[in-house]
Amino acid sequence: MVSDPEARFQHLVEKVRQRGGRLTPQRVAILRILAASKGHPSVEQIYEQIQDDFPTTGIATIYKTVALLKEMGEVLELGFADGSNRYDGNRPTPHPHLICTRCGEIQDLDVPGLDEFLAQALVQISPETDYAIHSHRLDLYGVCQKCRAAGSRDSPAE
Amino acid sequence: MVSDPEARFQHLVEKVRQRGGRLTPQRVAILRILAASKGHPSVEQIYEQIQDDFPTTGIATIYKTVALLKEMGEVLELGFADGSNRYDGNRPTPHPHLICTRCGEIQDLDVPGLDEFLAQALVQISPETDYAIHSHRLDLYGVCQKCRAAGSRDSPAE
DNA sequence: CTTCATGCAAAACATTTGCAGCTGG
């Protein structure tokens, strides 16, 4: 279901190139992290990871690159009420997420039949509301196994 | 589908009272606005509205009251990637929203069969992921009639 | 009277912006 990180990385590189964007070492490193990440990192987390390879990288550079990818539709942005944003660089098309409200873990999810269900629902909804729908978001919130075992208190995302 | 504003207001008042919270004039005004609002106001918008009745009210008071209601599960919070949060004080239970990505308008939505669909999907998902799911969020993003007519550029929420 | 809430201002964050200097192509 999730594309091969290397292939995805190559795809991102190609997209940026096509757009006339430069492939600086920092930018390439960001693309690599996003393409490989399974955990829907925040900008802060990307920033920390990149320190290993390019310790001088400023956080503004991460923001700028993520904004570029967002604009190109190559990254999916998930915003939360506490102000934290997380990014999915593997699958930029809307897809459901499973989110632990204790530790903040975010997993991709497959809900069989979701797209069909939504498509069918839209047939009824669109005429009535007169919206041109182009995207969606489905989150399921819960508590993951680890957190239930630990038995602590709530806190992060949503 | 949306409860009577007055009834909802009474309900909120009662809940706050039960919890041992005080019913100051400012707080009552906030409850009234939230109970009546159809447009999923931001804190800022509540703040502006309340100036008519209580011009000295500080915005921190709004934040505190909204946090109280959130903690009691009497308001639904919708967070967006641009940092803006919007609140639904009518229907605190998760339900789908239709969101215009140009003007930021948020409408409640009925997707017939959604709850059944999700419930059935969870039967398959839960065992496999081992999450205890307690909530969800479904947004549909599009462009509303007015904005399409105006034909401007994108910008706000998501 | 005794909390708890208010309202102000300061602090805390996350994100954006401006700009001089650097560098990929």
Add this chain to the structure above:
DNA sequence: CCAGCTGCAAATGTTTTGCATGAAG
């Protein structure tokens, strides 16, 4: 070369916090 990117610092915007004063119950 030179347009676009970097990295720093300052600016912005939102939400939280601390605390003295005030009022609900």
